[in-house]
C-alpha cells in the first residue's frame with residue numbers, strides 16, 4: 001500500500017526544515033570567519049574584495065555543483081549573493097563602521 005500523501009508531505013517538510021536549519025548554522029559560521037578576514041584586511045590596509053580568489057572559488061563550486069546535479073548557474077548566483085554581503089561587511093570594517 002502506498003503511503004498517505006499528507007504523511008509523505010509532512011516527512012519531506014521535516015527534512016526540508018532540518019536542511020534549512022543546517023544551512024543557517026553553516027552560513028553563520030561562514031560569516032563568523034569572513035568577519036575575522038574583514039578585520040585582518042582592515043588592520044593591514046588590504047582591499048575588501050579579491051576577484052582572483054573569487055574566480056577560483058566559482059570554478060570549484062561550479063564543478064562541485066555539476067558533480068552533485070545542482071545547477072552550476074544557481075551555485076554561482078548563490079556565491080555572488082553571499083560574497084556581495086561579505087564585501088559590504090569588509091568595506092564597513094575598513095571605514096570603522
Ligand SMILES: C=C(O[C@@H]1C=C(C(=O)O)C=C[C@H]1O)C(=O)O
Nearest residue numbers: 034037048049050053054083086
Ligand atoms: C573572505 C574574503 O574576502 C572576500 C570574500 C570572499 C568570500 O566570501 O569567500 C572571497 C574573496 C573576497 O572577495 C577573502 O579574501 O578570503
